[in-house]
Amino acid sequence: MCGARNQTGVTDMGMGEIQARFHLARPSFTLDVDLTLPGRGITVLFGPSGSGKTTLLRCIAGLEQPREGYLRFQGERWQEDAYCLPTHRRPIGYVFQEASLFPHLTVLENLRFGLRRNTQARPADLEAAIALLELTPLLGRNPANLSGGERQRVAMARALAVRPRLLLMDEPLAALDYARKQEILPYLERLHDNLDIPLLYVSHAHDEVARLADHIVMLQAGRVLAQGPLLETLAQLDTPIRLGEDSGVVLQAQVSELDQEWHLMRLAFDGGSVWTRQRDLPLGRQLRVHIQARDVSVAIRPQTDSSIQNQLQGVVDAMAIDTHPGVMLIRVKVGASVLIARLTKRSASTLGITVGQSVWLQVKSVALME
Incomplete structure (x- = not known):
């Protein structure tokens, strides 16, 4: 149980990282x-729902207390065997699905209330x-008198004002409609750009993942199926x-050209560029694009009589059978970037596609994560 001892057990192992190992057994879930x-x-x-995302986050916060647990944060021991640093002594900020603000207090009073028992917080941090x-x-x-998005912004500020070294967010946008999500996502990006602390973010929404994640951990039935840097994974x-x-990739891109006549804009990435419908974005704007395998076709030579205008030359880097035995995934390296295309095994055989071969990709559409 957490709370018996007060030492942190600082070591030089795992400095800068979060090392977590938990085994928590329940009647219907482990x-x-x-x-x-x-x-x-x-x-x-x-x-997906029920995969263990929130349970893992609560273990890291100390709100769940597995008998078998090990947690080090930037070299500090937070849990190991019988020792468990209590939640109130962990330098964390926690944002829940619901903002849980006191209805009888103003926004400022809600923010100040959260600081009363935190001796590390300073007025400058709240400001x-x-x-x-x-x-x-x-x-x-x-x-x-606040919208759902505004309440969540207050909850985020409340978590930041205590000077956390680790920020935890449990599906903070789950209760918001599409418009309110679009309102608050730029603020989450702002946190990413302005904070020099790690943020663990629970989500099952693919658009949030594509837009926000640097690193991803895929959970299913309480176990890790995959993890790593988002773009590489x-x-x-x-x-x-x-x-x-569908399978697909996320690329870091930049608005490099605006075509006012045809209302298009060019998005350049490391190795190529694609055209898409013009949006109200300035030249030089950095953003991510999501390109799904179903929107990429493969040809042996450039196509001159196709309605698909985005064509990229690359080299086949890897091939694998998809979830159906008659379908393949082809990974193609375009400069320093990679794209994934899906085609039937018969098409791959007819075209004679092999690893190391030069091919042309046609990209039908891209999704902007902005």
Whole structure:
């Protein structure tokens, strides 16, 4: 049980990383994980409902107390054997699905209330959180007069104001409609860009993963199926991670050209570029694009009489059977980037596609994560 001892057991092992190993058995569910997570950026715990995402997050927070547990955060021992650092002594901020604000207090009073028992927090930290999440116009309001997105921004500021070294978020957008999600996602990106602490983010929404994750952990039935840097992990042909209904990749891109005549914009990535419908984005804007395997076709030579305008030359890097024995996934290296295409085994045989072969890809559409 947590709470008996007060030492942190600082060592020089695993500095900068989060090392977690938990075995928690329940009548209808068992969590059994062994993870090493990066000490910076956003790690998304991804998977279907009931896969163990929230349980894992609660174990890291100390809210769940597995008999078999091991947790080190940046070299500090938080749990091992009978020793467990209590939750209130862990330097964490926690954002739940529901903001859980006091209805009789204003926004500012809610934020200040969370600091009363935290001796590490400073007024400057609260002011910085208010500025980062643009809450100044809301400080005098009561929670009943806030939108769902505004309430979650207050909850995020409350978690940041205690000067956490680790920020935990449990599906903070799950209760919001599409419009409110789009309202708050830029603030999550702002946290990513401005904070020098790790953020563990629980989600089963593929658009949130594609837009926010630096690192991903795929959970199913309490176990880890795959983990690693998002862009690299999605590009593996044997990964069980699918953002949406299909295999695909996420690329870091930049708006490099605007075609006002045809209302198009060019998105350049490391190795090539694609055209898509113009959006209200400036030149130079950095964003991610999600390209699914079903939207990529393969040809031996460039196509001159096709309606598909995005054509990229690359080299086949790997091939694997898809979930159906008659279908293949082809990974193609385009410069320093990779794309994945799906085609039938018969098509691959007819075209004579082999690893190391030069091919042309036609990209029908891309999804912008912005």
